[in-house]
Amino acid sequence: MLVPGLIQRQSQSLVMTPQLRQAIALLQYTQLDLAQHLRQVCEANPLLILEHGDTAPEAAPSSEEFHDDDPDRFTTASDRPEAAAPLPSARDDLILQIRLSFPADEQDAALHLLDSLDESGRLPVSVADLVGDLRMEATRLEAIRQTLMYFEPVGLFARSLEECLAAQLRVRNRLDPAMQILLDNLDLLARRDWRRLREKCALEQDDLLEMLAEIQALDPRPGLTLPPPEPPIEPDLIVRPNGTGFRLTLNTRLLPKLRLDDTMRAQLNGGTGAGKALLACAAEATALIRALDSRKQSLLTVGRAIVQHQADFLRNGPSALRPLTMRDIAERTELHESTISRIVSNKYIDTPQGAVPLRLFFSTALTSEDGTSQSAHAIQHRLQALVSAEGDNVLSDDALTALLQKEGFSIQRRTVAKYREGLGIAKSSQRKRLRRTS
Structure with missing residues (x-):
């Protein structure tokens, strides 16, 4: 028979203190968000003084150097960090897509097509007119243009309204034969000749009205809808070549500096109600300054691990990306995977290959026949290159799979x-x- 009684047990659990919650929140902030958060905190805490870059005393930036002959050694650099490039406007985003999607010998042609767009986002000149300037075969240049049409926003680089709308319908999987007939007869649509449109499309009136609603939902001039440039987003990290290796710098150009008001702190008296409130403010201010320092160290630690692993990318571009997971970085840095995820979220690094999100460096691995691993991003880059170079000999998924396998990738058709x-x-x-149409 069970007798009621007291049983004492021990258990462990993680207690989320306010200080811990604050430290976790700071990891997720972008530079602009963090600067705004610090201004709000300083308005509420009389013991915190906010110093901006033009009034704060000079201090050596947080910077580390990575050398190939000693990958585990980082030394503090005393010079000021280089200015980071602003990140990215809508045009910059298109340029980044071009850099990541085309081989080097096709990037100049793609950028020339970008510079040739009119304000509505269409290409006002034919590919044949551009061949002489670019010294490239017409079929190859046309293949580049066809790929560009499906970059965001879809429909740019089209030669006509019909082609622009067709691209948008295709990505929505709505370009069926009846819709194609409708696009081929936009002149009838402009004249509102519904009877002839129904006859040509072989549709009932209700079906035609549904198709017209889909057409109206498309953007006939995607160049005009490019969003205005976002407020400049500064990368948190900057990496630059330095001798045989790289210098990794924490970019704090936009971040104001925090310090305690020593004069007011020296006059604290915890005996009164006001004094106790100020003591609490002092504790919160100290905790915030420590959390900011922890954020800086965590960013440098994770950035260092990424730079070491992806040094080939920094030298050679997207095709040299190596497989990398959050767990890999967690094991190297002795930080938790969730912490790594927060650190890289919405963070950018300015590299010799351009400014890229830190998440770009994380990719699953496919194993080649010789047992080596290849980044999924690198394989995608190679796949894009094969399609861009296919010319009139359009490659099926089976043919692409065979070519990639011939190059040593253990990849299946479904992948x-x-x-x-x-x-x-x-x-x-x-x-x-x-x-055929072009």
């Missing part, structure tokens, strides 16, 4: 199809039809 769709590349049948 190739998934990567192709993720890159916004149309099916081979659609690419063939587009080439």
Whole structure:
């Protein structure tokens, strides 16, 4: 028979103190968000003094150097960090997509097409007119243009309204034969000749009205809807070549500096109600300054691990990306995976390859026949290059798979199809039809 009694047990649990919650929150802030948060905190805490860059005393920036001959050694640099490039406007985002999607010998042509767009986002000159300037075969340049049409916003680089709308419908999987007939007869739509449109599309009135509603939901001039430049987002980290290695710098250009008001703190008297309130403010201020220092050290620690692992990318670009997971960095830095995720979220690093999000460096791995691993991002980059260079010989998913396998990648057709769709590349049948049309 059980007798009621007291039983004492021991258990462990993580207590989320206010200080811990604050430290976790700071990890997730972007530079602009953190600067705004610090201003709000200082308005509420009389013991905190906010010093901006033009009034704060000079201090050596947080910077570390990485050398190939000693990958575990970082030394503090005493010179000021280089200014970071502003990040990215809508045009900058298109340029980044071009850099990541095309091989080096095609990037200049893609950028020339970008510079040739009119204000509505269409290409006012034919590919044939540009061939002489770019010294590139017309079929190859046209393949580049076809790929560019599916960058965001979809429909840029089109040569006509019909082509612009067709691209947008294609990514929505709504470009069926009836819709194509409707696009081929936009003149009837402009004249509101509904009877002839119904006859040509072989549709009932209700079906035609549904299609017209879909057309109206599209953007006929995607160049005008490019969002205005976002407020400049400064990268948290800057990495630059330095001899045989790299210098990693914590970019604090936009962040104001915090310090305690020593004069007021010296006059604290905890005996009164006001004095106790000020003591609490002093404790909160000290905790915030410590949390900011912890954030800086965590960013440098994670950045150092990424730079060491992805040094080939810094030298050679996207095709040299190596597989990397949050767990890999967690093991190297002895930080928790959730902490790594918070640190890299919405953070950018300014590299010799341009300013890129830290999450770009994390990618799953595919194993090649010789047992080595290849980054999924690098494979996608190679897949994009194969499609861009296919010319009139449009490659099916089976053909792309065979080529990649011949290059040593252990990749299956379904993975190739998934990567192709993720890159916004149309099916081979659609690419063939587009080439015939062009």
